[in-house]
Amino acid sequence: MTYREAALACPSCADLLEPKEVGESIIDVCPTCAGIWVDWFDGELDAMVKGGKSAPRDDAREGLGAGACPRCGRALDAELYLDSGVPIRRCGECSGAFVSHAAATALTKIESGLLARLVAVLRRFLGPATAP
Numbered sequence: 860m861t862y863r864e865a866a867l868a869c870p871s872c873a874d875l876l877e878p879k880e881v882g883e884s885i886i887d888v889c890p891t892c893a894g895i896w897v898d899w900f901d902g903e904l905d906a907m908v909k910g911g912k913s914a915p916r917d918d919a920r921e922g923l924g925a926g927a928c929p930r931c932g933r934a935l936d937a938e939l940y941l942d943s944g945v946p947i948r949r950c951g952e953c954s955g956a957f958v959s960h961a962a963a964t965a966l967t968k969i970e971s972g973l974l975a976r977l978v979a980v981l982r983r984f985l986g987p988a989t990a991p
């Protein structure tokens with residue numbers, strides 16, 4: 860199964876992301892900051908963003924960095940996941956999204972129809988792997 864030719868760089872710390880298979884999905888995980896890049900949302904993120912509001916740009920302290928999309932190089936937009944306040948950085952070009960480790964952990968606690976696939980994948984991924 861060929862997923863991608865070249866490794867992607869983490870938008871937060873610029874280390875190379877490592878593709879991980881989680882069930883039927885593949886996410887790219889940063890070995891350094893544990894951030895997760897997801898680019899198979901399709902309509903889910905669009906639906907999410909329609910109901911969401913913009914996050915403050917000054918969120919570097921949350922480990923989101925200020926990086927660009929690892930695929931297109933476009934600056935990532937900060938979005939909040941609906942009313943949860945969980946910040947996600949999203950590319951307006953390819954709809955890929957970067958989720959920090961803290962945000963991913965927060966998302967696993969959300970019960971919602973939106974992003975159900977992502978939440979399921981994150982739960983599966985973080986569940987056995989949360990040991991420090």
Ligand SMILES: [Zn+2]
Nearest residue numbers: 869872889892
């Ligand atoms: Zn990183």
Ligand SMILES: [Zn+2]
Nearest residue numbers: 928931950953
């Ligand atoms: Zn992009």
